[in-house]
Amino acid sequence: xxxxxxxxxxxxxxxxxxxxxxxxxxxxxxxxxxxxxxxxxxxxxxxxxxxxxxxxxxxxxxxxxxxxxxxxxxxxxxxxxxxxxxxxxxxxxxxxxxxxxxxxxxxxxxxxxxxxxxxxxxxxxxxxxxxxxxxxxxxxxxxxxxxxxxxxxxxxxxxxxxxxxxxxxxxxxxxxxxxxxxxxxxxxxxxxxxxxxxxxxxxxxxxxxxxxxxxxxxxxxxxxxxxxxxxxxxxxxxxxxxxxxxxxxxxxxxxxxxxxxxxxxxxxxxxxxxxxxxxxxxxxxxxxxxxxxxxxxxxxxxxxxxxxxxxxxxxxxxxxxxxxxxxxxxxxxxxxxxxxxxxxxxxxxxxxxxxxxxxxxxxx
Ligand code: GLY
Numbered sequence: 001x002x003x004x005x006x007x008x009x010x011x012x013x014x015x016x017x018x019x020x021x022x023x024x025x026x027x028x029x030x031x032x033x034x035x036x037x038x039x040x041x042x043x044x045x046x047x048x049x050x051x052x053x054x055x056x057x058x059x060x061x062x063x064x065x066x067x068x069x070x071x072x073x074x075x076x077x078x079x080x081x082x083x084x085x086x087x088x089x090x091x092x093x094x095x096x097x098x099x100x101x102x103x104x105x106x107x108x109x110x111x112x113x114x115x116x117x118x119x120x121x122x123x124x125x126x127x128x129x130x131x132x133x134x135x136x137x138x139x140x141x142x143x144x145x146x147x148x149x150x151x152x153x154x155x156x157x158x159x160x161x162x163x164x165x166x167x168x169x170x171x172x173x174x175x176x177x178x179x180x181x182x183x184x185x186x187x188x189x190x191x192x193x194x195x196x197x198x199x200x201x202x203x204x205x206x207x208x209x210x211x212x213x214x215x216x217x218x219x220x221x222x223x224x225x226x227x228x229x230x231x232x233x234x235x236x237x238x239x240x241x242x243x244x245x246x247x248x249x250x251x252x253x254x255x256x257x258x259x260x261x262x263x264x265x266x267x268x269x270x271x272x273x274x275x276x277x278x279x280x281x282x283x284x285x286x287x288x289x290x291x292x293x294x295x296x297x298x299x300x301x302x303x304x305x306x307x308x309x310x311x312x313x314x315x316x317x318x319x320x321x322x323x324x325x326x327x328x329x330x331x332x333x334x335x336x337x338x339x340x341x342x343x344x345x346x347x348x349x350x351x352x353x354x355x356x357x358x359x360x361x362x363x364x
Pocket of ligand 1 (some may be wrong): 045047216257258275324325326
């Protein structure tokens with residue numbers, strides 16, 4: 001169907017907003033969310049880093065993320081947000097951490113990805129804010145980063161300008177031809193897109209058990225006068241724990257993120273904050289001199305295999321959820337996939353593995 005459709009997008013995080021904005025060029029779009037542009041997207045660090053987030057066995061995710069990364073410069077230009085292009089440093093603290101990074105570098109090299117292995121002193125020469133405890137690491141030149149909050153504000157404005165109607169009601173269920181609201185009303189539509197992040201599973205029986213909340217705490221800091229600022233995004237392994245540091249041009253430093261299964265609990269816990277600070281200070285000794293501006297927690301939309309669910313659940317019902325650690329990164333390609341499906345075209349080949357049909361219980 002390529003004619004103008006009535007489309008309801010359920011969920012106004014970075015995925016729902018990107019999808020709604022893209023579809024509004026050709027369709028009548030309603031975005032359903034009582035609080036758009038908050039939730040996991042608002043908390044996210046903004047690393048666009050398929051390579052340093054990759055892991056052996058997750059090659060489909062690496063390919064999908066790399067395809068989306070290629071779309072990011074044009075997407076960012078269209079949205080009107082700058083990208084940070086300094087690349088990512090992956091840093092290892094102890095010998096076990098270094099062994100993990102070596103394994104990752106071998107894996108990436110076998111997939112034809114560009115990574116440079118550096119010693120601790122070489123890393124400190126590349127970024128003098130890094131501490132002497134760093135043993136070794138990798139530099140990944142192609143990774144990007146974006147200010148998530150600036151992006152979300154722009155997406156809301158652009159979606160409104162493109163004619164997206166923001167409806168503050170909540171969805172209870174999605175079925176062909178209608179979205180059922182929590183107040184009992186229904187919104188008729190030709191196509192519904194489930195983009196409700198960690199809340200997506202409850203909206204359609206085919207998604208039951210396929211998407212779950214994965215809690216993450218994150219801190220926002222501000223560099224103060226006299227402190228040597230970090231230049232690169234750093235993703236570090238500190239005695240087997242992960243921590244990342246994303247500096248922004250204005251002096252903000254985003255420090256993340258814990259990851260644990262806590263259901264829909266989104267309270268910031270002292271132990272999570274302590275672990276982030278202790279680990280990050282090993283990477284960045286100047287950390288104690290930063291101002292602390294925010295502690296927040298978000299709920300990622302975890303899937304069973306860490307790949308998102310991008311595709312058709314049944315006629316007139318699409319899903320774009322389960323982006324887990326990669327919602328920001330995968331926003332452009334997700335919008336492209338949904339746009340292609342709505343237009344009755346084939347989505348990009350790199351998204352084939354993300355088709356929800358891979359899960360036996362999913363209906364088509
Ligand atoms: N992409 C980083 C995170 O989910 O914490």
